[in-house]
Amino acid sequence: MAFTKKLDANHFKLTDQVVAINRVTKVVKGGKNMSFAALVVVGDATAGVVGYGSGKAKEVPQAIRKGIESAKKNLVKINLTETTIPHQVLGRFGSGHVLLKPAPEGTGVIAGGAVRAVMTSAGVQNVLTKSLGTANPHNVIKATFDALTQLRDKAEVALMRGKTVEEL
Numbered sequence: 001m002a003f004t005k006k007l008d009a010n011h012f013k014l015t016d017q018v019v020a021i022n023r024v025t026k027v028v029k030g031g032k033n034m035s036f037a038a039l040v041v042v043g044d045a046t047a048g049v050v051g052y053g054s055g056k057a058k059e060v061p062q063a064i065r066k067g068i069e070s071a072k073k074n075l076v077k078i079n080l081t082e083t084t085i086p087h088q089v090l091g092r093f094g095s096g097h098v099l100l101k102p103a104p105e106g107t108g109v110i111a112g113g114a115v116r117a118v119m120t121s122a123g124v125q126n127v128l129t130k131s132l133g134t135a136n137p138h139n140v141i142k143a144t145f146d147a148l149t150q151l152r153d154k155a156e157v158a159l160m161r162g163k164t165v166e167e168l
Contacts, residue, residue, distance in 0.1 A: 007075040012044035016068050017117045019052075020137040021060060036060050039114075039137055040067030042075075043121025050122040050148070051075035052141050076145065079153040083125035086154070091147025096139030097132040100147050114140040122148065 020039040025032050035058050043050035051074045055066025079086060084102045091098045098115055103126040109119045111129040114137040119127055131140055158165045 007049060007077060012047050012049050012075075014042045014044055014049075014072065015121065016040055016042045016064075016071070017121055018064055018067075019114050019117045019141065021063070024056075034058070036063040038063040038067040039141065040064060040071050041117045041121045041141065042068060042071040043118075043123070045121065045123030048078045048080050048123050049075050050078060050118060050145075052118070052145065054138070076149060078122050078124075078148050079151040079156070080122075080124060081153070084127055085124060085148075085151055087151070089147045089150045091143040091145070091150065093142035093146050094139045095134040096136065096143035098140060098143040098147050099130040099132060100144075101128040102126075103128045113137065115144050117141075118144045118148070 018038060018040055022037040024035050024037060035056060037054060037056045038060065039054050041050065041052045051071040053067045053070025053074065055063045055070055057063040057066055083105065085100055086102065088101045105126060107126040109116055109124065109127055111119050111127065112131055115129045115131055118141060134140065154165050
């Protein structure tokens, strides 16, 4: 994968969306220690920028805040064509597979839980998706990001093939 320069979160109007909150209980000598893990997606729909992060804390709001901080640190820019994605792509992470297909205007975001959060945060308005394999939100989000980073626009493909955009 090509090296992408780090995006500064301060340049974007980021909105956050909580994908999953997990309550974790650790049994210790004195009783049970409860903590929370939050999976958060942040993005700027107008700029086509999206990121995800995970935060853990003793209380839910602190876990969400930590997740947002983590998500802002790994933002990625997505190649979009107007309101949809340029081509079909399959993203993989572990047992999670996510299929993304471009859709015509007016289709909307056809996606389930974790994938929908990423798509709406990235600013994709028309897309068909199918989550294959695991339903674990962590792996599904990572597979979705794998798919989104594989997206190439026409200019990039033309450059790789040594042709002009018109020749494609």
